Amino acid sequence: MSRTLHVPFTGHDREFADIGPELMAAVEQVLRSGQVMNGESVPRLERSLAELSGRSHARVVNSGTDAVYFALVAAGVGPGDEVIVGDISFVATLHAILRTGATAVFVDIDEDGAVDLGLAAEAVGPRTRALVVVQLYGRMAAPGPAEEFARQHGLVLVEDAAQSLGAEVAGRRSGTVGTASSHSFDAMKVIPAPGTGGVVLTDDPAVAESVEQLRRWGFSRAGAVVRLGHNSQMSSLTAAVLEVKLAQEERWLKQRRATAATYSAAFAGSRCVLPEHGEFRENVFHKYVLRTPRRDAVADALREAGVETLVHYPYALHELPFVAQHPHRVVSRGRAKKLAAEVVSLPIHPYLTDEEIDHVVTATRAALAADAR
Ligand SMILES: Cc1ncc(COP(=O)(O)O)c(C=O)c1O
Known part of the structure; x- marks a missing residue:
């Protein structure tokens, strides 16, 4: 880069x-x-x-x-x-x-x-x-x-x-x-x-x-x-x-979906799980979430490349410490916990420039490829 x-x-x-x-x-x-x-x-x-x-x-x-x-x-x-x-x-x-x-x-x-x-x-x-x-x-x-x-x-x-x-x-x-x-x-x-x-x-x-x-x-x-x-x-x-x-909802949705389509096309074949796109409104891409077992390494690499990411969410709800203070029941097969360890959200807001989208693509592809070694 x-x-x-x-x-x-x-x-x-x-x-x-x-x-x-x-x-x-x-x-x-x-x-x-x-x-x-x-x-x-x-x-x-x-x-x-x-x-x-x-x-x-x-x-x-x-x-x-x-x-x-x-x-x-x-x-x-x-x-x-x-x-x-x-x-x-x-x-x-x-x-x-x-x-x-x-x-x-x-x-x-x-x-x-x-x-x-x-x-x-x-x-x-x-x-x-x-x-x-x-x-x-x-x-x-x-x-x-x-x-x-x-x-x-x-x-x-x-x-x-x-x-x-x-x-x-x-x-x-x-x-x-x-x-x-x-x-x-x-x-x-x-x-x-x-x-x-x-x-x-x-x-x-x-x-x-x-x-x-x-x-x-x-x-x-x-x-x-x-x-x-x-x-x-x-x-x-x-x-x-x-x-x-x-009044901007549809315009912003089109923009987010276009960015999501660019991301998913670029990451196809990488070692990660991509979001389902579906028909026009089936996914409004509030978040663009990638799933990879080495999430932390990918997030670190993206931070170094100047790409802000977030994790939605880093916890299974039942494991939040305060939950123990409340009566509750849990039927878990460990899937939410696994998801929480593997997800990373990329920037998807409707005001990303083409240059920024290209940069996210390049940085993420590099991070995922490094990840695979
Ligand atoms: C799934 C979900 N439920 C509830 C909320 C709560 O919304 P608010 O932050 O407006 O209180 C949020 C977002 O913050 C959310 O993502």
Whole structure:
């Protein structure tokens, strides 16, 4: 390599350079209106998100973590219940489950990184109340098997779609699986908020009303305080910025998919497992994750070459130290733990330049080839 480029994992500054005027106009409109909370941008964004997914109701909240938590509580999950979850996800999924007072049941993953429903069947017990499915890395799993599983076992199904906004498989959008779904707008997500944000999507008006109460100190739509709640509102400013960014969703997805296609073509034949691409929206490439048994050596080589990488995630959920302090059950075959030791995520944001993409390709190919010796 003749010179070292620095390839950043995220491109927020470049995003601003691209759509800054629209963002600033939206911010100015909110500030001029004086309605920094409960302004028009909030219900407008909710309508757009409901429309994008095809759900009847969307309730925006302060984070994707709150969105999963509220979805579970609104669906009736609480103390004394057990919730089945795949053994690999961002730790927020687990926090949301434990915050309900329920017991987590960690079930190992299948070949695709989704919860292994065969093992999940072994894990179902008399107290099992819910199944949380996570659409990892932006790839949407066909919803049929999880829905059938939930039906068969009489479970509530919640979709943690934090990473898969815009994904679709066989005509079904991510955000439509189960009783309620959630997306996250944290800074690393495909539609990043200027801060944090999330949304709960549902077709059930009672679940929507429950989330409405939970996000605003227990106030009902009618204005009475009817329960214990939280302050998990989304500001009008955040909603206005997200509206502008949501309009870029398809353009950014095309860019990420093109970069992913370049990567996968370049790495074909290397000693690593490549992500499945699928049809246009089957994988929205929230992350581009390579799998190699010598992940640490590859990540080190990429760092030296100036390519920022991250690991999603370096742990199987059931092995996180704090889990031991909570009652839990584990059905593991060691697959999540193995995945956690082998994955590395390459930069995939939509503002990578051709030169940067070439550099990532060259550096990664070299790292994988060195790896093979
Ligand atoms: C799978 C998953 N679930 C939940 C969350 C929580 O979202 P947030 O960071 O918006 O709270 C995230 C991302 O952070 C995530 O990746």
